[in-house]
Amino acid sequence: MKTIEITLNRSISRYSIEIGSNILNNIGLLLKTKLGLKDTALPKIFLISHLNLNTLYGHSIVKSLKDMGFQVHVECVNIGESVKNWATAEKLLNKMIEQELSRSSIVLALGGGVVGDMAGFVSSVYQRGIRFVQIPTSLLSMVDASVGGKVAVNLGLVGKNLIGSFHQPSLVMADLNTLKSLPEAEWKAGLGEVLKYAFLKEDRGAFYNWLVENKTHILMRDNPDLIEYIVSESIRTKSQFVARDENETSGIRILLNLGHTFGHSLEAASRYRLAHGEAISIGMCLSARLALKLSKTSQAVSDQIVNLVKTFGLPHQIDKKHGFTPSDLMRHFKYDKKNEGEIVRFIVPAGSVIGHCEVVQNVSEQVLKEVFEEAIH
Numbered sequence: 365m366k367t368i369e370i371t372l373n374r375s376i377s378r379y380s381i382e383i384g385s386n387i388l389n390n391i392g393l394l395l396k397t398k399l400g401l402k403d404t405a406l407p408k409i410f411l412i413s414h415l416n417l418n419t420l421y422g423h424s425i426v427k428s429l430k431d432m433g434f435q436v437h438v439e440c441v442n443i444g445e446s447v448k449n450w451a452t453a454e455k456l457l458n459k460m461i462e463q464e465l466s467r468s469s470i471v472l473a474l475g476g477g478v479v480g481d482m483a484g485f486v487s488s489v490y491q492r493g494i495r496f497v498q499i500p501t502s503l504l505s506m507v508d509a510s511v512g513g514k515v516a517v518n519l520g521l522v523g524k525n526l527i528g529s530f531h532q533p534s535l536v537m538a539d540l541n542t543l544k545s546l547p548e549a550e551w552k553a554g555l556g557e558v559l560k561y562a563f564l565k566e567d568r569g570a571f572y573n574w575l576v577e578n579k580t581h582i583l584m585r586d587n588p589d590l591i592e593y594i595v596s597e598s599i600r601t602k603s604q605f606v607a608r609d610e611n612e613t614s615g616i617r618i619l620l621n622l623g624h625t626f627g628h629s630l631e632a633a634s635r636y637r638l639a640h641g642e643a644i645s646i647g648m649c650l651s652a653r654l655a656l657k658l659s660k661t662s663q664a665v666s667d668q669i670v671n672l673v674k675t676f677g678l679p680h681q682i683d684k685k686h687g688f689t690p691s692d693l694m695r696h697f698k699y700d701k702k703n704e705g706e707i708v709r710f711i712v713p714a715g716s717v718i719g720h721c722e723v724v725q726n727v728s729e730q731v732l733k734e735v736f737e738e739a740i741h
Protein backbone atom coordinates (compact mmCIF):
# COMPACT_ATOMS: atom_id res chain seq x y z
CA MET A 365 0.00 0.00 0.00
CA LYS A 366 1.24 3.49 -0.84
CA THR A 367 0.55 6.50 1.37
CA ILE A 368 0.60 10.11 0.21
CA GLU A 369 0.37 12.74 2.92
CA ILE A 370 -1.22 16.06 2.11
CA THR A 371 -0.37 18.96 4.41
CA LEU A 372 -2.58 22.00 4.09
CA ASN A 373 -0.77 25.20 4.93
CA ARG A 374 -3.87 27.33 5.25
CA SER A 375 -5.90 25.21 7.67
CA ILE A 376 -2.76 23.73 9.29
CA SER A 377 -4.14 20.23 8.86
CA ARG A 378 -3.12 17.07 7.11
CA TYR A 379 -4.62 13.85 5.89
CA SER A 380 -3.42 10.75 4.18
CA ILE A 381 -4.38 9.14 0.94
CA GLU A 382 -3.99 5.37 0.95
CA ILE A 383 -3.61 3.64 -2.41
CA GLY A 384 -3.53 -0.14 -2.74
CA SER A 385 -5.41 -3.39 -3.27
CA ASN A 386 -7.76 -5.12 -0.84
CA ILE A 387 -8.37 -1.93 1.09
CA LEU A 388 -12.13 -2.42 1.19
CA ASN A 389 -11.88 -5.65 3.22
CA ASN A 390 -9.79 -3.82 5.80
CA ILE A 391 -11.68 -0.55 5.99
CA GLY A 392 -12.56 -0.94 9.68
CA LEU A 393 -8.96 -1.42 10.79
CA LEU A 394 -7.61 1.27 8.48
CA LEU A 395 -10.18 3.77 9.66
CA LYS A 396 -9.34 3.08 13.27
CA THR A 397 -5.58 3.29 12.85
CA LYS A 398 -5.37 6.15 10.38
CA LEU A 399 -7.77 8.35 12.32
CA GLY A 400 -6.49 7.26 15.74
CA LEU A 401 -9.94 6.19 16.94
CA LYS A 402 -10.29 4.70 20.43
CA ASP A 403 -12.26 1.46 21.01
CA THR A 404 -13.96 3.12 23.95
CA ALA A 405 -15.40 5.95 21.83
CA LEU A 406 -15.99 4.68 18.31
CA PRO A 407 -17.98 7.13 16.17
CA LYS A 408 -21.13 6.18 14.27
CA ILE A 409 -20.52 5.55 10.56
CA PHE A 410 -22.93 6.80 7.90
CA LEU A 411 -21.99 5.15 4.58
CA ILE A 412 -23.28 6.82 1.42
CA SER A 413 -23.06 4.88 -1.83
CA HIS A 414 -25.23 3.80 -4.73
CA LEU A 415 -27.05 0.53 -5.23
CA ASN A 416 -24.69 -1.16 -7.72
CA LEU A 417 -21.62 -0.43 -5.69
CA ASN A 418 -23.34 -1.37 -2.48
CA THR A 419 -24.23 -4.73 -4.04
CA LEU A 420 -20.61 -5.23 -5.13
CA TYR A 421 -18.75 -4.03 -2.05
CA GLY A 422 -21.22 -3.01 0.65
CA HIS A 423 -21.28 -6.37 2.40
CA SER A 424 -17.51 -6.66 2.89
CA ILE A 425 -17.18 -3.02 3.96
CA VAL A 426 -19.97 -3.25 6.51
CA LYS A 427 -18.53 -6.54 7.81
CA SER A 428 -15.08 -5.02 8.16
CA LEU A 429 -16.50 -2.03 10.03
CA LYS A 430 -18.73 -4.12 12.33
CA ASP A 431 -15.88 -6.53 13.08
CA MET A 432 -13.98 -3.55 14.45
CA GLY A 433 -16.95 -2.52 16.59
CA PHE A 434 -18.39 0.34 14.51
CA GLN A 435 -22.13 0.97 14.27
CA VAL A 436 -22.93 1.46 10.57
CA HIS A 437 -25.88 2.85 8.64
CA VAL A 438 -25.91 2.52 4.82
CA GLU A 439 -27.75 4.97 2.58
CA CYS A 440 -27.87 4.51 -1.21
CA VAL A 441 -28.51 7.21 -3.80
CA ASN A 442 -29.22 6.81 -7.51
CA ILE A 443 -26.43 7.08 -10.06
CA GLY A 444 -25.76 10.11 -12.21
CA GLU A 445 -25.01 13.80 -12.24
CA SER A 446 -28.76 14.56 -12.26
CA VAL A 447 -29.21 13.22 -8.69
CA LYS A 448 -26.38 15.37 -7.37
CA ASN A 449 -28.79 18.08 -6.39
CA TRP A 450 -30.24 19.95 -3.48
CA ALA A 451 -33.22 17.55 -3.12
CA THR A 452 -30.95 14.52 -2.67
CA ALA A 453 -28.75 16.43 -0.25
CA GLU A 454 -31.82 17.34 1.82
CA LYS A 455 -32.94 13.68 1.92
CA LEU A 456 -29.50 12.62 3.07
CA LEU A 457 -29.40 15.31 5.74
CA ASN A 458 -32.79 14.18 7.05
CA LYS A 459 -31.49 10.61 7.24
CA MET A 460 -28.44 11.83 9.13
CA ILE A 461 -30.72 13.51 11.66
CA GLU A 462 -32.88 10.38 11.88
CA GLN A 463 -29.75 8.32 12.60
CA GLU A 464 -28.84 10.79 15.33
CA LEU A 465 -25.38 11.48 13.97
CA SER A 466 -23.35 13.69 16.23
CA ARG A 467 -20.38 15.95 15.62
CA SER A 468 -18.05 13.00 16.14
CA SER A 469 -19.77 10.77 13.55
CA ILE A 470 -18.09 10.00 10.25
CA VAL A 471 -19.60 9.95 6.75
CA LEU A 472 -18.03 7.47 4.33
CA ALA A 473 -18.41 8.16 0.60
CA LEU A 474 -18.13 4.96 -1.44
CA GLY A 475 -18.38 5.70 -5.15
CA GLY A 476 -17.35 8.00 -7.95
CA GLY A 477 -17.38 11.78 -8.08
CA VAL A 478 -21.15 12.13 -7.69
CA VAL A 479 -21.27 10.22 -4.40
CA GLY A 480 -18.06 11.84 -3.13
CA ASP A 481 -19.21 15.37 -3.93
CA MET A 482 -22.61 14.87 -2.38
CA ALA A 483 -21.43 13.01 0.74
CA GLY A 484 -18.74 15.64 1.22
CA PHE A 485 -21.26 18.43 0.83
CA VAL A 486 -23.74 17.05 3.38
CA SER A 487 -20.95 16.40 5.86
CA SER A 488 -19.72 19.97 5.39
CA VAL A 489 -23.05 21.43 6.49
CA TYR A 490 -24.37 18.85 8.97
CA GLN A 491 -23.98 20.42 12.41
CA ARG A 492 -21.58 22.93 10.77
CA GLY A 493 -19.32 20.18 9.52
CA ILE A 494 -18.46 16.61 10.48
CA ARG A 495 -15.66 14.33 9.30
CA PHE A 496 -15.92 12.44 6.04
CA VAL A 497 -13.79 9.84 4.34
CA GLN A 498 -13.53 9.35 0.61
CA ILE A 499 -13.47 5.82 -0.82
CA PRO A 500 -13.29 6.56 -4.55
CA THR A 501 -14.15 3.69 -6.91
CA SER A 502 -13.61 5.31 -10.33
CA LEU A 503 -10.38 6.47 -11.93
CA LEU A 504 -11.76 9.99 -12.27
CA SER A 505 -12.62 10.27 -8.60
CA MET A 506 -9.32 8.67 -7.49
CA VAL A 507 -7.13 11.04 -9.47
CA ASP A 508 -9.17 14.19 -8.98
CA ALA A 509 -12.48 14.55 -7.14
CA SER A 510 -11.67 12.63 -3.95
CA VAL A 511 -8.62 14.75 -3.11
CA GLY A 512 -8.70 18.44 -2.25
CA GLY A 513 -12.01 18.97 -0.49
CA LYS A 514 -14.12 20.55 -3.22
CA VAL A 515 -17.61 19.26 -2.44
CA ALA A 516 -20.86 20.42 -4.00
CA VAL A 517 -24.26 19.75 -5.49
CA ASN A 518 -25.71 21.13 -8.72
CA LEU A 519 -28.43 23.73 -8.98
CA GLY A 520 -30.46 23.29 -12.15
CA LEU A 521 -28.79 22.46 -15.44
CA VAL A 522 -26.49 25.45 -15.60
CA GLY A 523 -25.32 25.38 -12.02
CA LYS A 524 -22.85 22.51 -11.94
CA ASN A 525 -21.26 22.38 -8.47
CA LEU A 526 -22.66 25.85 -7.77
CA ILE A 527 -23.69 25.08 -4.18
CA GLY A 528 -20.75 23.76 -2.22
CA SER A 529 -17.92 24.11 0.24
CA PHE A 530 -14.27 23.45 0.70
CA HIS A 531 -14.38 20.59 3.20
CA GLN A 532 -11.31 18.39 3.27
CA PRO A 533 -11.77 14.65 3.83
CA SER A 534 -10.14 13.18 6.94
CA LEU A 535 -8.82 10.27 4.91
CA VAL A 536 -8.92 8.98 1.33
CA MET A 537 -8.73 5.25 0.61
CA ALA A 538 -8.39 4.23 -3.03
CA ASP A 539 -8.76 0.49 -3.57
CA LEU A 540 -7.35 -0.23 -7.03
CA ASN A 541 -9.33 -3.49 -7.23
CA THR A 542 -12.50 -1.45 -7.71
CA LEU A 543 -11.12 -0.24 -11.04
CA LYS A 544 -11.41 -3.78 -12.42
CA SER A 545 -15.19 -3.46 -12.62
CA LEU A 546 -15.07 0.02 -14.14
CA PRO A 547 -16.72 0.18 -17.60
CA GLU A 548 -14.32 0.90 -20.46
CA ALA A 549 -15.84 4.31 -21.19
CA GLU A 550 -15.34 5.41 -17.58
CA TRP A 551 -11.72 4.24 -17.61
CA LYS A 552 -11.06 6.28 -20.75
CA ALA A 553 -12.86 9.30 -19.32
CA GLY A 554 -10.74 9.08 -16.15
CA LEU A 555 -7.62 9.05 -18.30
CA GLY A 556 -8.63 12.52 -19.55
CA GLU A 557 -7.85 13.94 -16.10
CA VAL A 558 -4.67 11.84 -15.82
CA LEU A 559 -3.32 13.33 -19.08
CA LYS A 560 -3.94 16.79 -17.66
CA TYR A 561 -1.24 16.20 -15.05
CA ALA A 562 1.33 15.62 -17.81
CA PHE A 563 0.81 19.28 -18.77
CA LEU A 564 0.98 20.54 -15.18
CA LYS A 565 3.98 18.65 -13.83
CA GLU A 566 7.21 20.59 -14.09
CA ASP A 567 9.21 17.44 -14.89
CA ARG A 568 10.40 18.32 -18.38
CA GLY A 569 7.96 15.93 -19.96
CA ALA A 570 8.89 12.83 -17.92
CA PHE A 571 5.29 11.87 -17.06
CA TYR A 572 4.22 12.69 -20.60
CA ASN A 573 6.86 10.34 -22.03
CA TRP A 574 5.99 7.64 -19.51
CA LEU A 575 2.34 7.80 -20.56
CA VAL A 576 3.22 7.51 -24.25
CA GLU A 577 5.62 4.61 -23.64
CA ASN A 578 3.08 2.68 -21.57
CA LYS A 579 0.01 3.55 -23.60
CA THR A 580 -0.87 -0.02 -24.65
CA HIS A 581 -0.87 -1.46 -21.12
CA ILE A 582 -2.59 1.61 -19.69
CA LEU A 583 -5.42 1.22 -22.18
CA MET A 584 -5.60 -2.54 -21.60
CA ARG A 585 -5.47 -2.15 -17.80
CA ASP A 586 -3.43 -5.35 -17.60
CA ASN A 587 -0.60 -4.25 -15.32
CA PRO A 588 -1.49 -3.41 -11.68
CA ASP A 589 1.88 -1.67 -11.15
CA LEU A 590 1.16 0.77 -13.97
CA ILE A 591 -2.29 1.47 -12.59
CA GLU A 592 -0.86 2.16 -9.16
CA TYR A 593 1.71 4.50 -10.71
CA ILE A 594 -0.91 6.43 -12.69
CA VAL A 595 -3.10 6.91 -9.64
CA SER A 596 -0.30 7.80 -7.25
CA GLU A 597 1.49 10.19 -9.62
CA SER A 598 -1.77 11.96 -10.40
CA ILE A 599 -2.69 12.28 -6.72
CA ARG A 600 0.81 13.41 -5.82
CA THR A 601 0.64 16.16 -8.45
CA LYS A 602 -2.82 17.29 -7.43
CA SER A 603 -1.83 17.30 -3.74
CA GLN A 604 1.05 19.67 -4.42
CA PHE A 605 -1.29 22.25 -5.97
CA VAL A 606 -3.92 21.83 -3.24
CA ALA A 607 -1.39 22.02 -0.40
CA ARG A 608 -0.15 25.39 -1.62
CA ASP A 609 -3.55 26.91 -2.35
CA GLU A 610 -6.26 25.04 -0.44
CA ASN A 611 -9.18 27.36 -1.25
CA GLU A 612 -8.04 28.39 -4.73
CA THR A 613 -7.25 31.94 -3.78
CA SER A 614 -3.63 32.43 -4.79
CA GLY A 615 -3.57 31.50 -8.47
CA ILE A 616 -2.01 28.06 -8.00
CA ARG A 617 -4.87 25.58 -7.56
CA ILE A 618 -6.81 27.21 -10.36
CA LEU A 619 -4.24 25.81 -12.79
CA LEU A 620 -5.71 22.34 -12.13
CA ASN A 621 -8.59 23.58 -14.25
CA LEU A 622 -6.62 23.35 -17.49
CA GLY A 623 -9.19 22.83 -20.25
CA HIS A 624 -12.09 23.11 -17.80
CA THR A 625 -13.65 26.41 -18.93
CA PHE A 626 -14.11 25.00 -22.42
CA GLY A 627 -14.83 21.54 -21.02
CA HIS A 628 -17.59 22.70 -18.67
CA SER A 629 -19.31 24.62 -21.46
CA LEU A 630 -19.23 21.47 -23.64
CA GLU A 631 -20.60 19.34 -20.81
CA ALA A 632 -23.40 21.78 -20.08
CA ALA A 633 -24.27 22.23 -23.78
CA SER A 634 -24.50 18.43 -24.11
CA ARG A 635 -26.72 18.33 -21.03
CA TYR A 636 -24.03 16.19 -19.40
CA ARG A 637 -24.23 13.48 -22.06
CA LEU A 638 -20.58 14.17 -22.84
CA ALA A 639 -18.49 12.53 -20.08
CA HIS A 640 -16.43 14.93 -17.96
CA GLY A 641 -13.11 13.37 -19.03
CA GLU A 642 -14.04 13.60 -22.70
CA ALA A 643 -15.12 17.21 -22.36
CA ILE A 644 -11.85 18.01 -20.58
CA SER A 645 -9.83 16.29 -23.30
CA ILE A 646 -11.45 18.49 -25.93
CA GLY A 647 -11.14 21.45 -23.58
CA MET A 648 -7.37 20.95 -23.21
CA CYS A 649 -6.98 20.89 -26.99
CA LEU A 650 -9.06 24.08 -27.29
CA SER A 651 -6.91 25.67 -24.58
CA ALA A 652 -3.83 24.77 -26.60
CA ARG A 653 -5.40 26.37 -29.66
CA LEU A 654 -6.25 29.49 -27.65
CA ALA A 655 -2.71 29.65 -26.22
CA LEU A 656 -1.30 29.56 -29.74
CA LYS A 657 -3.58 32.36 -30.88
CA LEU A 658 -2.50 34.46 -27.90
CA SER A 659 1.19 33.59 -28.51
CA LYS A 660 1.41 32.04 -25.03
CA THR A 661 2.91 28.77 -26.17
CA SER A 662 4.69 27.12 -29.07
CA GLN A 663 3.26 25.00 -31.86
CA ALA A 664 5.32 22.09 -30.46
CA VAL A 665 3.63 22.25 -27.03
CA SER A 666 0.21 22.59 -28.59
CA ASP A 667 0.91 19.56 -30.82
CA GLN A 668 2.08 17.53 -27.82
CA ILE A 669 -1.21 18.17 -26.05
CA VAL A 670 -3.34 17.21 -29.03
CA ASN A 671 -1.15 14.17 -29.76
CA LEU A 672 -1.39 12.80 -26.22
CA VAL A 673 -5.15 13.14 -26.24
CA LYS A 674 -5.31 11.36 -29.61
CA THR A 675 -2.87 8.67 -28.46
CA PHE A 676 -5.33 7.66 -25.74
CA GLY A 677 -8.29 7.65 -28.13
CA LEU A 678 -9.91 10.61 -26.41
CA PRO A 679 -11.71 13.30 -28.42
CA HIS A 680 -9.62 16.31 -29.45
CA GLN A 681 -12.24 18.22 -31.42
CA ILE A 682 -15.97 18.92 -31.25
CA ASP A 683 -18.03 16.43 -33.20
CA LYS A 684 -20.44 18.40 -35.40
CA LYS A 685 -23.11 15.75 -34.76
CA HIS A 686 -23.68 17.48 -31.39
CA GLY A 687 -24.92 20.50 -33.32
CA PHE A 688 -23.26 23.02 -30.95
CA THR A 689 -22.68 26.49 -32.29
CA PRO A 690 -19.94 28.73 -30.86
CA SER A 691 -22.58 31.00 -29.34
CA ASP A 692 -24.28 28.03 -27.60
CA LEU A 693 -20.96 27.16 -26.06
CA MET A 694 -19.99 30.69 -25.11
CA ARG A 695 -23.30 31.22 -23.33
CA HIS A 696 -22.22 28.75 -20.64
CA PHE A 697 -19.03 30.64 -19.81
CA LYS A 698 -20.93 33.07 -17.63
CA TYR A 699 -21.74 30.36 -15.06
CA ASP A 700 -18.13 29.27 -14.63
CA LYS A 701 -16.90 29.43 -11.03
CA LYS A 702 -13.46 30.52 -12.18
CA ASN A 703 -14.89 33.82 -13.38
CA GLU A 704 -13.75 36.95 -11.63
CA GLY A 705 -16.88 39.09 -11.71
CA GLU A 706 -17.87 39.28 -15.36
CA ILE A 707 -14.43 38.18 -16.51
CA VAL A 708 -14.15 34.65 -17.92
CA ARG A 709 -10.85 32.92 -17.17
CA PHE A 710 -9.08 30.17 -19.09
CA ILE A 711 -6.12 28.04 -18.07
CA VAL A 712 -3.79 27.59 -21.02
CA PRO A 713 -0.38 26.01 -21.63
CA ALA A 714 2.42 28.55 -21.47
CA GLY A 715 6.03 28.67 -22.59
CA SER A 716 7.95 26.39 -24.90
CA VAL A 717 8.14 23.25 -22.71
CA ILE A 718 5.15 21.28 -21.41
CA GLY A 719 4.53 21.51 -17.66
CA HIS A 720 3.66 25.20 -17.43
CA CYS A 721 0.22 26.73 -17.51
CA GLU A 722 -1.21 30.15 -16.79
CA VAL A 723 -4.50 31.96 -16.45
CA VAL A 724 -5.68 34.22 -19.27
CA GLN A 725 -8.65 36.55 -19.16
CA ASN A 726 -10.25 39.29 -21.23
CA VAL A 727 -10.08 37.11 -24.32
CA SER A 728 -12.08 38.69 -27.12
CA GLU A 729 -15.29 37.02 -28.23
CA GLN A 730 -13.94 36.93 -31.75
CA VAL A 731 -10.93 34.84 -30.71
CA LEU A 732 -13.11 32.44 -28.69
CA LYS A 733 -15.49 32.11 -31.61
CA GLU A 734 -12.57 31.23 -33.88
CA VAL A 735 -11.30 28.63 -31.39
CA PHE A 736 -14.70 26.93 -31.37
CA GLU A 737 -15.26 27.23 -35.12
CA GLU A 738 -11.90 25.70 -35.94
CA ALA A 739 -12.54 22.81 -33.55
CA ILE A 740 -15.95 21.73 -34.89
CA HIS A 741 -15.57 18.83 -37.37
Ligand code: GLY
Nearest residue numbers: 508512514617620
Ligand atom coordinates in the same frame (compact mmCIF):
# COMPACT_ATOMS: atom_id res chain seq x y z
N1 GLY B 1 -10.62 19.64 -9.87
C1 GLY B 1 -9.82 20.75 -9.62
C2 GLY B 1 -9.60 21.01 -8.16
O1 GLY B 1 -9.91 20.18 -7.32
O2 GLY B 1 -9.13 22.07 -7.81
